[in-house]
Amino acid sequence: MRENSKCPASLLKLADSIILINNRYSFTHKNNIMTQDEQKRAVAQAAIQHVPFDCIVGVGTGSTANYFIDELARIKHKIRGAVASSEATAHRLRSHDIEVMDLNGVDELPVYVDGTDEITEYLHMIKGGGGALTREKIVAAVAKKFICIADKSKLVNILGKFPLPVEVIPMARSYVAREITRLGGQPSLRHGFITDNGNMILDVHNMQILNPVELEATINQITGVVTNGLFAKRGADVLLLSSDDGVRTIVV
Ligand SMILES: O=C[C@H](O)[C@H](O)[C@H](O)COP(=O)(O)O
Structure with missing residues (x-):
């Protein structure tokens, strides 16, 4: 175990101990209590491990997806570019110098990473709180694997509390x-x-x-x-769900 001097200050603030493995930070949390934003960041970091080398990545919209974009920026030299599910996402990707590609020119999208407003254990979702549902559904339809990243507040038994x-x-x-x-x-x-x-x-x-x-x-x-905004016919394939105990992977 060793601390790394180049470790981002944001991580140092919330981590108890930090380990650098294969150029990636792994950490335990102070007091084991994570805020909702820290949980969003944790799933965004976990999602990076699902991004294949040299691929084009489908990228969702919203605050959780924004954490993913920021993490993606760290490995941008390992990907060919990204397809954005909204103008806001395209803007954030470009601000990190990640190339934003037109979906029409892309014939293979191995992975799409996005947040959700609600999700069940069957990985059915309500999305579109940010209004990006249609483009999100299109990118999800093209993608081979849909990885949903969410903090535990998004997991529900029955969809519908969220409008x-x-x-x-x-x-x-x-x-x-x-x-x-x-x-x-x-x-x-x-x-x-x-x-x-x-x-x-x-x-x-x-x-x-x-x-x-x-x-x-x-x-x-x-x-x-x-x-x-129901994503049920094509729900998520993998859910990365964060809580104080860490990130759980749920697959149906
Ligand atoms: O239109 C917005 C998207 O469907 C988002 O994925 C959804 O609203 C979740 O956003 P957040 O991660 O900010 O909770």
Whole structure:
């Protein structure tokens, strides 16, 4: 065991002991209590081990994905580039000098790493709290492996406490809202928000989602819906879940 003088100050602050193995930091936490941000960083670091050498990486959106981007920057010389699931992610990748590629020119995406708003033990998710659900779903569809990174607050038994985002074509928003109400949900327009695709978001409250695969398909069939934030037909393949005890890997 040895401390490394080049170790980032942020890590020194939260770590009890730090070991450098194969150029990677491994650490135990002071008092074993991690804040939510520290847990996000821990899963982001764990996800790096799932990035194959010389590949193009699919990168998600949100605060947890941002930690992953910062970790990816440390190994940027080992990857060919990245596909971004939002303009915000593309901007952050470029700020680290990581090349952002057009998905249309990419025929193989071995891995997609992204956060979530809720996830079950079956690795079904609600995503889109940041409004990036459609591009996230497209990148996830292309990727061979979807690695979800989350702190323990995101793990739920039943999806639906977090309002389900639905991206809609603006002229269809009232019609879609009425149809969703018929399905038992309470949609509310995300005021002042326009997606990267120029559309609007309805956040659907009070839906206890017992059959996410079926509901995902049903909502997507409403005319005017671009997509909804249920990732059930194509859920995650691997969940890296952090808690005070460390990072757990869950596979279905
Ligand atoms: O549109 C946003 C994405 O679906 C995010 O993955 C999701 O909202 C989780 O974000 P965070 O990591 O900030 O909780």
